[in-house]
C-alpha cells in the first residue's frame with residue numbers, strides 16, 4: 001500500500017541554524033546572535049554567524065531538494081530580517097530574501113511550509129522581557145500579519161511557533177537557551193501563556209484574511225510512559241504528560257489549560273498573570289486551528305523521583321533530553337531502560353512509542369489533522385571512502401514511516417512527514433557534531449554540499465510513495 005496521494009513527503013530546517021548572514025541586508029540582531037557568543041553557552045563556541053551559508057546558497061540547496069524529489073520544504077523566517085527591531089519598521093531586503101526562497105521552491109513544485117518562529121527573537125524584544133512581556137506577543141501578531149500579506153499568496157501552510165516547551169523551558173528553567181534564566185517557574189509559565197495568546201491572535205488574524213491556507217502550531221511530542229505498573233510510577237507518567245504535553249496541546253486544541261496543572265500552579269504561586277480577554281482569545285480561536293505539528297524523536301520512560309531536590313542543577317548536558325534527569329519540579333525522573341535502544345545522545349528509538357502516543361492524542365483531542373513536522377536521527381555519520389553512509393538514519397526514518405503508515409490505517413489523521421533535517425545544520429547545543437541531514441555539509445571544504453546515502457533512499461521512497469514500507 002502506498003501513502004495517500006495527498007500525503008506530503010518533506011524535510012525541514014530553521015533560519016538561525018542554516019542561514020548565516022547574521023548581520024547582512026538590514027537584519028536586526030537576535031537573542032541567539034548574542035547568546036551564542038557568551039563563553040560556554042554552545043558546544044565549542046559554535047554560532048550562526050555563517051552556519052551553512054544558506055542565505056547565499058539557497059538556490060543550490062533548493063535545487064538539491066528538487067533532485068531528491070522533495071514535495072515540501074519546511075523552513076523558518078527570521079523575524080529580525082523582516083522587523084529588525086521586532087515591532088518597528090519593515091526591512092524590504094528581508095522580504096526580498098524570503099520571496100526569493102519561496103519562488104525558488106515553487107519553481108520546482110516544492111510546497112513551502114513556513115514556521116514563523118523557530119527561537120530567534122529580535123534582541124530588542126528579548127531585552128524587554130522577551131516572552132514574559134505581552135509586548136512580544138503583540139509584536140509577533142504584527143510580524144505574522146506582515147508575513148501573511150507578503151507571502152500568503154504563495155504560502156498556504158503556516159506554523160506559528162516551533163517547540164514552545166523548548167525555548168521557554170530552556171530559556172527560563174534550564175538556562176541553556178536565551179535569556180539563560182534558571183529555575184524561574186513563574187516566568188516559564190508566563191512565557192508559555194503569552195505564546196499561546198500570540199498564537200490564538202495570529203490564527204484569528206489569518207482566518208480573517210481569507211487566504212484559504214492552513215495554520216497551526218508545532219509542539220514537541222514527548223509521550224511519557226511509566227517504567228512499570230507501580231502506582232507511584234503510573235502517577236508520575238500522568239504528571240509528565242500533563243506538564244509536558246497537555247499544558248501545551250490543550251490551550252491550542254481545547255482552548256483552555258488542563259485543570260490538573262492549573263490547580264497545582266495556583267498552589268505553588270506559578271499561575272501566569274493572565275486577563276479574561278487573553279483567556280477568551282485562546283478559547284475563541286481554538287477551533288480555528290487547521291492542524292497540530294508534532295516533533296517526535298522519542299518517548300520518555302518515567303518513575304517517581306525520590307532523590308533530594310537535584311532538579312535545580314542544570315548544565316548543557318542536562319538540557320539535551322537525555323534520560324536520567326529529574327523533572328523541573330522534582331516530581332519524576334526519566335529512566336534509561338535496559339531493554340530499549342538509544343541514539344548516541346541517549347534518545348530512545350521507539351516507533352511504537354510514537355504510535356501509542358498518537359492514539360493517546362486522538363483519545364484526548366479527537367480526529368485532529370496532524371503533520372509530523374520533525375523526526376530524524378541525530379548522529380555522527382560514518383564516512384567510508386568519501387561517501388556518507390548514514391544507514392542508521394535510513395533505518396530510523398524507515399521504521400518511523402512504517403509506523404506512520406500503520407497509524408493512518410488505524411484512523412490517525414496524519415497528512416505529512418518532515419524529516420529533520422533536509423541538510424546538515426547548526427545544532428543549538430551540539431554545534432556541527434550532531435548531524436541530521438540528507439545532505440552533508442563539509443566544514444573542512446568551503447561548506448560544500450554532498451548527497452548522503454539517505455538522500456538517494458528518501459528520493460526512492462518519495463518516488464514510490466513508500467509502497468514497500
Ligand SMILES: C[C@@]1(C(=O)O)OC[C@H]2O[C@@H](O)[C@H](O)[C@@H](O)[C@H]2O1
Pocket residue numbers: 014017162163295297374378420426427428429430434
Ligand atoms: C535539540 C535538537 C537536537 O539538536 O537534537 O532536537 C532535535 C531538533 O529539534 C529542532 O526543533 C531544533 O531546531 C533542532 O536544532 C534540533 O534540536
